[in-house]
Amino acid sequence: MNKAPVEVSIDELDYAGPDQDELVRIWNELAFKSLLEKLDYTAEATEKEDLNFEVLETVDASLLEDGMAVHLELYDEHYHSCDLLGVSLASEKATYVIPMEVVVESDALKAWLEDASATKYMSDSKAATAAFLRKGIKIDGVDFDLMLGAYIVNPSLKYTDLADIVREYGYSDVSTNEQVYGKGAKKKVPEAADLNEHMARKARAIFNVRPVVVKKLEENEQFDLYDKLELPLAKVLGQMESLGVKVDRGQLADMGVELKRKLGMIEQEIYSLAGQEFNINSPKQLGVILFEQLGLPAIKKTKTGYSTAADVLEKLEGKHEIIHHILMYRQLGKLLSTYIEGLLKEIHEDGKVHTRFQQALTTTGRLSSTNPNLQNIPVRLEEGRKIRKAFVPSQPGWVMVAADYSQIELRVLAHMSKDESLIEAFQSDLDIHTKTASDVFNVSLEEVTSDMRRAAKAVNFGIVYGISDYGLSQNLNITRKEAADFIERYLASFPGVQGYMTSIVEQAKKDGFVTTLMNRRRYLPDINSSNFNLRSFAERTAMNTPIQGSAADVIKQAMIEMDIALEREGLQSKMILQVHDELIFEAPAEELEKLMELVPEVMESAVKLNVPLKVDIASGDTWYDTK
DNA sequence: AAACGCACGC
């Protein structure tokens, strides 16, 4: 639900009634009531405007026009594996439903879908593209994507359902998937008449709402971001997902056996040290053992009991031998459950994993990755890093290539803040954390100690991710006061950054939103809140989102250009993954030399900043070896 | 089924 857009600042009115937060609360209550009424209203289903549509048993090419809404109905969100239920079409004058068995038999429809010059309006075109591909249909000519458009207009709204998207634009003549299919164990495909109407209403909704979204994008000067970045990216991502990543099942299985053996031994050791058996995976039981039976000091609490999180346990490491074993058990258990067993479950019949990149989800503009998540494969600790040995090229004689942007967020910050010292540092290609330490601690580069560099790195981390002094104090295990002092010294050393931070917050307070390099927006409804926590959070978000979001803009641009460059150079090499600041490829060995030159060139020139972009690249037989 | 605690990435 939207936060109340209280436009008038009550502070300025010397008003004795409820304060701004109270008004927000009242407004939200009213909005919630009206939402409940709306839900009741739609639950009656009969209240929707009648929609006439035709169910086609054959597809006559003459029905297929340019600028039609096209919708592929999928049974669930796992479009690399779920059932395809049918296609619906909508134009100014007509609405059609084409049952799936007709779709797969129709050459006319296939030809039209594959015709790049036949423009189509869709929603979540990436899902449709990938799913159609499973039926041998290479859809082209996607000219509009409702979901992406709506996401660019407001990335903070979480909608997984078309009905929720169009409702945001005042259109309520389409049911949610949950209303049509049910949920959980009761989920099922309804009878044909209901399914057909649902599909028909979706195509109609896309067609009718499109102009409203386009107008909003144009008003906000975001049409290019949508049309030249997100829409072409959807096609590139769809190709990457469909191609997938080859996984060495045997390698994972072997690691699993070894992990289980180690876990069994650690488990016995823990029971022995505890003097009893218990479920180590239960924080509740573990808490009782550690803080009641063994009498260790409980440093931190959660809302339900003792905290047994790693940062707490690490502080207890000297106090009892059991702690070390629990930390080890946690680390290896994570590897086994998530990265061995979890990953094995995701391998398709082709021996590959086909992640889905969520392109309309994060508030900053980053992608996310699910089923499996390939953006959080371990790398930091060696034991975990070995998981990457299981990610291999899909063909013999091919290799893996990984290219990552060096300090892209801080380079973006240098550009946006125009901070002279930061710009100079990147132009000289200095180690940025050492340079930061040198400025903050007022010593020469040579005099920077490893502790000084570590502290500076944490501060840079804080700047990039918008953490609070409290967050920094937790990171560095220092007091909040000391952390605040660090930040103050940082900002004094980089006055350009100081000025940027001040002005971006001012701007957010004035406009109610912040923007990135490519005009991606994030609204900050709490920026003027009288609640300290809400307001502080919004202020940090104001500082952080342009940095993280602009970095996302840059790599997205690079991906589009990389796709074009591979095609232009006639290479067989494929881009297969994106992990926020890095791109991963598989390549025939013969193309390696060419690729190692091409990739950094394309990535470094994707966007022109007032500091250079720098890319590190490496190749190897597995993902693990690209280091 | 949903909420929680925890842990992995950038």
Add this chain to the structure above:
DNA sequence: GACGTACGTGCGTTTG
């Protein structure tokens, strides 16, 4: 001083 911790996904446990 506030009281919590950038952005995500997924696992196992507990709770309802």
